[in-house]
Amino acid sequence: MSGDPSCDVAHGKAAPEVEHRGLVAVFDTPVAQHLVRYAKDLGYNAFVYEPGEALPExxxxYDVVVTNHHREELGTVLRDVLAFPVRWVGVMGNPRHEGPHVKALKDLGVPDEQIARVHRPVGLNIGSRTPPEIAIATIAGLVADRNGRPGGFDFQASM
Structure with a gap:
C-alpha cells in the first residue's frame, strides 16, 4: 500500500469504495448499447429501457440518458422518468436548438420545474461523433457530475 487510497485503487491494491449506481439508457440505439457496456464496466447497474416494457422503480x-430525441414517445417516457427521484436525467441532442423534449413535456402538462431537471446536452465536449465516442463522453460526464467535478482538463477545481 502506498498510503494514497486513490493510487492503491488504480493499481489494484485496494477495492474502490463505490456507492450503488444505476444507469438507464432510454431507447435501444447503438449509443445506448455502448453506454450500458461502459457503465457496467464502471460498476453501474445499467440497462436499456424501450417503451412498452414496464419501467422499474x-x-x-439512477441516472437516465435518453439516446434518441426524435422518438414520438419522448415526452411520455420523460414524464414517467421524472416521476421518480432519479439523480440525473439527460437527453442527447444538439445544444444549439431547444430540445423537442421541452414542448413534448409542456404538451403533457409537466411543470416547468420538472422540465428544468432535464439536462441537454449530455456528456463532455470532446467532439464525439460515433456511438462509442458519444457513449464515452456521456459516461465520463456522468462520472464527473457524480464526483462534483467539471469534467475536461480543468484540474484546479479538484485540488
Missing amino acids: LDGS
Missing part, C-alpha cells in the same frame, strides 16, 4: 442512485 428507480431511486436516487
Whole structure:
C-alpha cells in the first residue's frame, strides 16, 4: 500500500469504495448499447429501457440518458422518468436548438420545474461523433457530475 487510497485503487491494491449506481439508457440505439457496456464496466447497474416494457422503480442512485430525441414517445417516457427521484436525467441532442423534449413535456402538462431537471446536452465536449465516442463522453460526464467535478482538463477545481 502506498498510503494514497486513490493510487492503491488504480493499481489494484485496494477495492474502490463505490456507492450503488444505476444507469438507464432510454431507447435501444447503438449509443445506448455502448453506454450500458461502459457503465457496467464502471460498476453501474445499467440497462436499456424501450417503451412498452414496464419501467422499474428507480431511486436516487439512477441516472437516465435518453439516446434518441426524435422518438414520438419522448415526452411520455420523460414524464414517467421524472416521476421518480432519479439523480440525473439527460437527453442527447444538439445544444444549439431547444430540445423537442421541452414542448413534448409542456404538451403533457409537466411543470416547468420538472422540465428544468432535464439536462441537454449530455456528456463532455470532446467532439464525439460515433456511438462509442458519444457513449464515452456521456459516461465520463456522468462520472464527473457524480464526483462534483467539471469534467475536461480543468484540474484546479479538484485540488
